[in-house]
Amino acid sequence: MNLLKRTSLRHTAELRVLEGFGRAVRAVCRYVAPRTVEELALTVQRARAEGLTIAFRGAGRSYGDAALNASGLVVDTTGIDRVTAWEPATGIIDAGPGVTIEGLWRRTIEDGYWPAVVPGTMHPTLAGCVSMNVHGKNNFRAGPFGDHVLDLDLLTPAGDIVRCSRDENPDVFFAVVGGLGLLGAITRVRLQLKPVESGRLRVEALSARNLDELFDRFEAHLPHGDYVVGWVDCFARAAELGRGIIHVANYLRAGEDPEAAVSLHVERQGLPPRILGFPRSALWRIMRLFTNDPGVALVNAVKFFTSRLQDGHTYLQSHVAFAFLLDYVPDWRLAYGPEGFIQYQIFVPHAEARACVRDVLELCRQENRCSYLGVLKRHRPDQFLLSHAVDGWSLALDFPVRAGQRADLWALTERLTERVLAAGGRFYFAKDAVLRPADVERAYGRDRLARFLAIKQRLDPDGVLANDLWSRALVQSG
Secondary structure, three states: HHHHHOOHHHHOEEEEEOOOEEEEEEEEEEEEEOOOHHHHHHHHHHHHHHHHEEEEEEEOOOOOOOOOOOOOEEOOOOOOOOOEEEOOOOOOOOOOOEHHHHHHHHHHHHHHHEEOOOOOOOOHHHHHHHHOOOOOHHHHHHHHHHEEEEEEEEEOOOOEEEEEEEEEEHHHHHHOOOOOOOEEEEEEEEEEEEEEEOOEEEEHHHHHEHHHHHHHHHHHHHHHOEEEEEEEOOOOOOHHHHOOEEEEEEEOOHHOOOHHHHHOOOHHOOOOOOOOOHHHHHHHHHHHHOOHHHHHHHHHHHHHHHHHHHOOEEEEEEEHHHHHHHHHOOHHHHHOOOOOOOEEEEEEEEHHHHHHHHHHHHHHOOOOOOOOOOEEEEEEOOOOOOOOOOOEEEEEEEEEEOOOHHHHHHHHHHHHHHHHHHOOOOOOOHOOOOOOOOHHHHHHHHHHHHEEEEEHHHHOOOEEEEEHHHHHHHHOOO
16 A cells, blocks of 8 residues: 555556446456555545545445446455444444444354344445445334444545534434445444344244235234344245245343353354255355256245245244345355346335235236345335335345346336336335436435435535446436
């Protein structure tokens, strides 16, 4: 980084081919990875002076193009990963932007604390979780990640550090959380964690024979579930359209778990090294044999009919085992092949959700483009400016990108998007690769976007901060 003091970033920054997590979008970008906040500030200062735009990147877990910048510089902040303060008495942690969810729980669980909100993998960084305002299987109860951020520091392109919270610079706070890294670099986050008395959850598995039963059983368990999530067999059709499995999980109090103290040890939270006799690291190669329409349809059918035999079954599971299903198979995304996949997640208000989800699943079947994974969640609204959440439901869909059929897939998502917008829905920028500016304006409304753009203009008047998501889906909104 000393080179930054005397030579141009245009000449010294490494050129890398970076890709979204889904591998369906990629770009050649200039890339640097500062190791301290001071190096980060110097990088931003130099890029601004050279007229380079900057996109921030954490663990690269955004499925689409949010962490790419084909026209400028990508700044990787994963190296700024120091926990600066941890208070076991209160459950408040103060940490750098590159600390991961895994880094959080490993530091805090033996003191009886767990992150209040986690996504489906433990690898995203704190700054990434804030910038995308990620949600978990408990969004209906705990809200998004940003609801548990106490305050944060933001480095602006001008070199100022802006501390913001609900009381200090609140307009900036509610825009930065979920602000896609477009308002500055997050250099510090202070977060409230959740106290837990056991390292395990009690999980109940339920099956549903069709979409109405899936919604009905899901809703019936919301009042007494700490986490509720549904899996949808997107290959089912006719009377079985929308069939699936629901998992309901609840925290255990110390008196309910005879192994409560032991279960909080870090080593009791690890994922198994082998699954079905195979090393976890090799599983994606086996998955690849089934990552095609007949293979996924077969796996889904076996999974569903097995679930019918286990309906109502309860068991104990560690926090890690329940929360981070995506981490059971390292590199699982490689099973989709070199063209990768896109994840398309819709959010629909409660009153419209069943009809819209049914319409989406039926359209996919008609087009022979069934999602290889469908995940249903219940959400509650929040106060963040670019929030994806509504008082309703989300459905996440994974579509493989096949050689020569990319345009057809994007055309299908345009038709799906039209249905979601007609239902008053929104989308999840962390996973998006397909939205257009007009879609974003209809989903979020002109007023909401204008307020965000006004704050961006104030903090970043020269337009230094940009990424490929911004260029594709947001920039014309200005």
